Amino acid sequence: MKTKLYLDVDGVMLRRNPQGYQVANHALPFLRFAIDQFEVYWLTARSHQGDTAEVERAFCHALPNPTASKQDWNVLKALVSAIPVARWEQTKADAFGAEEDFYWIDDNPDALSLAWLKRHDFSGRLVEASTDQCPDDLARAQSVLVGDY
Secondary structure, eight states, rough: OEEEEOOOOHHHHHHEETTEEOTTTHHHHHHHHHHHSSEEEETTTTTTTOOOOOOOOHHSBOOOTTTTTTTHHHHHHHHOOOOOOBOOSSSSSGGOOTTEEEEEEEEEEOOHHHHHHTTTOGGGGEEEEEEOTTTTTHHHHHHHHHHOO
């Protein structure tokens, strides 16, 4: 069984810019790597109940990355649709099981989720990445996962 990987959308996979959202640098190679190595789930405020429609809509309305080809864009949309959305209630940590092996990538983890990680000695399972602040942060996050995995 593969290790689970929970991915935030806004600020991680989609970068905020003055025109709205843009697909982050390295998004396609990162998702290919993630799907190959992990059991991947979206963990986003866009959907708490496991519905992929809002995640798909976010990517469809985002500006394509200027370095991506039309074919890359189509592949990215297919990969996004293939990833299920994790269910959670009050905090994103509700999606985690204390007995499961997982990593979580988020740009702005909530305080209660951070406390849950600390309480269960999982603080090292969080990879903070913000493509809003550092456009190439997905490449760095991937290298962190390779180093830890």
